[in-house]
Amino acid sequence: MSGSKKPLYLTVADELKEKIISGVFPIGSLLETEDRLTERFNVSRHTIREALRVLRDEGLIKSRRGSGSKVIPPSTSHHDTYQVMSINDLLMFSEDTTFDIESIELIKIEGNRARILDIPEGEEWLRIGGLRYRKGEKLPLCWSSYFIPREFANVGRLVQRFKGPIFTLIEDFSGQKVTEVKQQISASMIPKDLIEPLLTSRNSAALMVRRTYCTDDDKILQVTLNTHPADRFQHAMTMRRGRKI
């Protein structure tokens, strides 16, 4: 709306957002009911519901029939949110790659590994390691390591014949849902022990992609670490600007 007045529902949404951000409605509290809001803003319930939908879309509140609308922790540190339009290997990466498992073992998380993986030291986790290939290509795309908490280690029995992302298997197994994936991408020199399996040369660069798959209450269901020779993979994704208020 270039120059024209802002729709009412957006005005209401902005005012509510302002109250949330400023702490009038702190995280965990319930917003006023829809009826109360229609009275206060003197607009229709439909307009209020539109405004609340904006807040839900922005991850500020969560509404439940019969319960009300609860303020939840904001998910971003800026006003624009972006939708990922394509992630080339987060999901259904297995769709056009093959994963040749070479080891399945319980390991102790210690020292440097705990740091690299950013998981607690001293625990035992299941580690599944192997080479990943793009279909029809001879050179491996990357070495993939999956780290799975010991309590779900039984998925190790199933992964050999499981098609699809392993984290969905853990979801089934644990009865919990991955709702958040933290991804970190970095560069390094190729680790010595992976030069031969990856058929690459010493003194070359590698792209490291680590992903931590968490539930709603920040429980880690899986950590993956992919090591790509630099010339075999670029991480591409397209982000689209979220609808602006």
Place this chain on the structure above:
Amino acid sequence: MSGSKKPLYLTVADELKEKIISGVFPIGSLLETEDRLTERFNVSRHTIREALRVLRDEGLIKSRRGSGSKVIPPSTSHHDTYQVMSINDLLMFSEDTTFDIESIELIKIEGNRARILDIPEGEEWLRIGGLRYRKGEKLPLCWSSYFIPREFANVGRLVQRFKGPIFTLIEDFSGQKVTEVKQQISASMIPKDLIEPLLTSRNSAALMVRRTYCTDDDKILQVTLNTHPADRFQHAMTMRRGRKI
């Protein structure tokens, strides 16, 4: 709705989605109008609009007042979409970094550079180059290069005293909005000409982050290329699973 019947609007949304996916409504085509859909499904326009909102939320269509609802390319190859929760340098990167501009010049896009930047060869673009530092740190975070189409090259006059992301300046200048950012991250060995400015060592790895900022109709407003010494930067982002239908 565990076990209970599915809301009408979701049924309608599913049917329309099925038609889009199966090609009955191919990408680029217009869906039937809201009025036609209310007739066909024998439901209210409100129900139709709810269904269309679901399709919009999933990135399958784009609606414009007066124009209709156009089928757009699906953004992901799977049913779940993910919202980016935090991007450490796409937006407000300038918030806690400083950018020391070292060169502003028009250059011809040729050969390898066209390939690296994935922009058309032969054109002239404005290139702004310099070192970026995190606040309070002596070692540069990265070398940043901004490539801007010649038609917006006049922003070069303003960037020296502009705070904030340069692409917002181009938006103001061009009257167009960045709606999509294509990002590609790769690893390489540090380019020779950047070893000294970045105060890093030869034979070390670098993280390359390229972003292409596009409008709705795929016009490129800016391309940025950041070259990070591997030990100074990891690209972190958190993705949250989108609302499931």
Place this chain on the structure above:
DNA sequence: AAGATAGATTAGTTCGGACATCTTTTGCGA
């Protein structure tokens, strides 16, 4: 042939209403 204008088309916004469904609260009986 091109540009301007008016009318038609289509989605966006806002209203009011009713009913369904889930959750919470209250009251009553054991």
Place this chain on the structure above:
DNA sequence: TCGCAAAAGATGTCCGAACTAATCTATCTT
């Protein structure tokens, strides 16, 4: 005091209507 059922509260779904605003198309004028 506790458990259960009913009532109340609150959001979700669906309907119909009217108006607004952006876009498209057809027609007229130059």
